[in-house]
Amino acid sequence: MSGPDGRRVVITGIGVTAPGGVGAKNFWSLLADGGTATRRISFFDPSPFRSQVAAEVDFDAELLGLGAQEIRRMDRAAQFAVVTAREAVADSGLEFDALAPHRTGVTIGSAVGATMGLDEEYRTVSDSGRLELVDHEYAVPHLYNYMVPSSFAAEVAWAVGAEGPTTVVSTGCTSGLDAVGYAAELIREGSADVMVAGAADAPISPITVACFDAIKATTSRNDDPEHASRPFDGTRNGFVLGEGSAVFVLEELDTARRRGAHVYAEIAGYATRSNAFHMTGLRPDGREMAEAIRVALDEARLAPEAVDYINAHGSGTKQNDRHETAAFKRSLGEHAYAVPVSSIKSMVGHSLGAIGSIEIAASVLAMENNAVPPTANLHTPDPECDLDYVPLTARDWRTDTVLSVGSGFGGFQSAMVLAHPDRRAV
Incomplete structure (x- = not known):
């Protein structure tokens, strides 16, 4: 995919936070081995629900480099995005401090935003649903960040020092594809030189499980979580909810080659x-x-x-x-x-x-x-x-x-x- 002046967009950095292992290397190891990371939900008691299985990320924000204030400020999905972006930036070898900040942008995709944070805060301010009139003083001080998914892109931009085009793309389950596609278009048309692009979602909460239960979209195969997700199999009966993030560093091909970067792939179309x-x-x-x-x-x-x-x-x-x-x-x-x-x-x-x-x-x-x-x-x-x-x-x-x-x-x-x-x- 090249722009009017022949700009071709490539991926030079990858970060992954996924079920089964944090980091791109661990992620690929799981896939290459054909292993599964689906299990019974552990974040809350799933017994009241039709579907009780999910693919959860074993994620320790502090161990992965987030400070106490960052952890307090950010929803789990935003934490995923920042940790994953840092991995992608390190993998790219780009010195972001040396880049023109206004030519560096961020695009993050998310379908459901800060679902886990909002769910937890509602339970807190409503005393687990017992109060009809909630007390906002019990909420986390940064509740506004949970209400606006744009905070995901802002957090990543702050983390990498990007002052160029910064946005959230929310198109349901295609958000992660569309965010990267949009970022590539910005480089292609000359609006940015480098984009940090990807997506993050952490939807494993009672409200999400209940919603998919209602339309029977998720599996009810609770007795065998490891084998519950069965795409294209005749015995399949719904998807398994998951969570995670992947973020990439995108740049123009000729620039990447001049600096001797490892080019993973071109976003050709x-x-x-x-x-x-x-x-x-x-x-x-x-x-x-x-x-x-x-x-x-x-x-x-x-x-x-x-x-x-x-x-x-x-x-x-x-x-x-x-x-x-x-x-x-x-x-x-x-x-x-x-x-x-x-x-x-x-x-x-x-x-x-x-x-x-x-x-x-x-x-x-x-x-x-x-x-x-x-x-x-x-x-x-x-x-x-x-x-x-x-x-x-x-x-x-x-x-x-x-x-x-x-x-x-x-x-x-x-x-x-x-x-x-x-x-x-x-």
């Missing part, structure tokens, strides 16, 4: 569409996702046959998995049957707005390691999902070009093409 159809429903033909894929490939100047691996949305609901399968066939034609596809939600759950960025991280690390992470727990393929979903075990596979897609409530459908910058014609 990106597109997003809406189905304008239903808040939670999906058309079975996958037309809108297929259109996003087509436009992203056109922007990358790549044919469908160039795609080496598809990192699927793969939520583990029957509606989504069949919709997505149809979209791949519609957009890639016969190549859809030849390209490996997998869903990492089988291992790290569905972290709502964060998962798109976490899946970009998985895609980039798949390119880095020439391996395709598996779809864990896929033992009984759904006959309607008849593509190569890489069941159970990672596969050694040359991955020069990866397609990562997302689907979100509200009808959002997004696609991103990641490519090795030296192995494709421009």
Whole structure:
């Protein structure tokens, strides 16, 4: 994806905070091993709920470098974003103090903002719901930060010293893809030179669990948490809620090369569409996702046959998995049957707005390691999902070009093409 003056945008730093391990190295280790990080919810007593499993992050904010005041000020998701951004910045090798601050920006995606903080503070000010008239004096002093998701981007900007374009993107479960896509566009058009971009969500709270219970979107397989997330499997019965963050350092390719940076991947194409159809429903033909894929490939100047691996949305609901399968066939034609596809939600759950960025991280690390992470727990393929979903075990596979897609409530459908910058014609 190049701008009017030929600016090509690449990823030079990666940070990941995900279930199963904090840090990009630990994250990839889990995926490569085909392990799962889903378990019974431990943050609160889940016994009253239909779905009692989730993919939680073992996260010690103090151990990961946050000070007492930062921990007091920030919701858990904001803490994820800052810790993850610091990892990405360190990984990039960029000296942020030497950058022009007004040419450095931040874009953070989040679907549900400070859900955990708001839930905890409501319980505090209402005395666990017993008071109809709440007492605000019992609330945390920084409650306003919880009310405005823009505080996530502000916290990251303060952490890295960015004074350029700074925003939060909230488009449901495609937020993580869209935030990175938007950041790439800012560099491409010349509005910024460096962007710190990604997403964070920490939604594992009673209110979120209750909401998904009500529409029966999450799994009720509580007796076997480790194997509860089963994308594309005929026995699946809903997704597993997760949490986490992934953040990247984006910059222009020529600049990265001049400073000798390690370039993970080029953001070669990106597109997003809406189905304008239903808040939670999906058309079975996958037309809108297929259109996003087509436009992203056109922007990358790549044919469908160039795609080496598809990192699927793969939520583990029957509606989504069949919709997505149809979209791949519609957009890639016969190549859809030849390209490996997998869903990492089988291992790290569905972290709502964060998962798109976490899946970009998985895609980039798949390119880095020439391996395709598996779809864990896929033992009984759904006959309607008849593509190569890489069941159970990672596969050694040359991955020069990866397609990562997302689907979100509200009808959002997004696609991103990641490519090795030296192995494709421009």
